[in-house]
Amino acid sequence: MAARTAFRRRTRRRDRRAVRLTEGPRTGIAIVGCGYVADSYRWRLALHEDALKLIGVWDHDPQRLAAFSACWGDRAYRSLDEVLSDPEVSLVLNLTTPESHAEVTEVAIAAGRHVYSEKPLGMTVAEARRMRDLARAAGVRLASAPCNVLGESAQTLWRAVRTGVAGKVALAYAELDDGMIHRANYRTWASRSGRIWPARGEFETGCTFEHAGYAVTVFAAMFGPVRRVTAFSALLVPDKRTDPPLPHPAPDFSVGCLEFDGGIVARVTNSVVASYDHRMRIFGDEGTLELREPWDYASPVKFRAASVGRLSRLMERKLGAGFGARRLSPVRPTPFKTGRGAPTMDFMRGPAELAEAIRTGRKCRLDEDFAVHVTEVTEMLQHPDRFNRPAVVESSFAPIEPMDWAR
Incomplete structure (x- = not known):
């Protein structure tokens, strides 16, 4: 988590304005966390190729990142900093472990990215409220699984x-x-x-x-x-x-x-x-x-x-x-x-729902x-x-x- 903490310190000095969505009909997304559930999300990406464009993936475990990237043929980012510095990425899919959800979501919000988090949004309601308040202050959108x-x-x-x-x-x-x-x-x-x-x-x-x-x-x-x-x-x-x-x-x-x-x-x-x-x-x-x-x-x-x-x-x-x-x-x-x-x-229906809500200016169902x-x-x-x-x-x-x- 050292890379995430360092990135958070740097982003405090940056302009907190939200990055705009990628021009055109598709929203640029990045997957952060390439664990067990990430494959379920990636498997269903093809159903939403008209709305979502996967820019790349990242995981703090290099071996896990390499295995996931090789399996799906996706670009592998070298760090979380590189993910959040990529102007093509408008929406971060936070698929990390539950105890890391709040920390990674907070860093992504600070970088001006919209976030779709795996469940739970936080391990306590206090964490979840903080993520909501940070997202609103930053002018970005936040949603969470499950999407069933x-x-x-x-x-x-x-x-x-x-x-x-x-x-x-x-x-x-x-x-x-x-x-x-x-x-x-x-x-x-x-x-x-x-x-x-x-x-x-x-x-x-x-x-x-x-x-x-x-x-x-x-x-x-x-x-x-x-x-x-x-x-x-x-x-x-x-x-x-x-x-x-x-x-x-x-x-x-x-x-x-x-x-x-x-x-x-x-x-x-x-x-x-x-x-x-x-x-x-x-x-x-x-x-x-x-x-x-x-x-x-x-x-x-x-x-x-x-x-x-x-x-x-x-x-x-x-x-x-x-x-x-x-x-x-x-x-x-x-x-x-x-x-x-x-x-x-x-699993990708949730991120697609959030992306469409942002694109059209409507309320997201999640x-x-x-x-x-x-x-x-x-x-x-x-x-x-x-x-x-x-x-x-x-x-x-x-x-x-x-x-x-x-x-």
């Missing part, structure tokens, strides 16, 4: 809520259980450029900070800002079989109830203990909507009418809650194929206010001991518009 709320499956679910398919919504559940990953053969999980899944970082950051955003963003887009959070978290399996042992493992289980305006309540569960289950369900007075996998843009959305008669309730008990569900038509076909290791999400809000709620879920119970959420955001093709 922009995907076809989430947009299909959202349209069903808006159009009243399930009637008046009262309750929502999100399961983000990944199974006992520490017992899986994760040491063989490699990205396309050869980066092994960063187990130590994942276990120390915590499954809630890593995954809760996939549910919180969808629920917040549908129902508005979270007003209160009542949560519990615990470290159930301290020994994650790492070598050496983890000095500070994060909670591996959390559960929280999120209260929204209008009386809607959502329960969000995160763990790397319970068996794999990523269902999102929304319960209305006319029935239940279900999205089986929020990480998959092609995941079907199903609706099952409420069981109110004696026979239908008996069938539900005998055959399960999925009995009689019908698949809803997606808002549009998913514009990419998966398989052979390809990601089931379009803007800094939304990112701060998601960070605050996530911190309340993972670390309820830091807040009152129930915790009152201080952040808010303006209403988010569905995608144009999903209206």
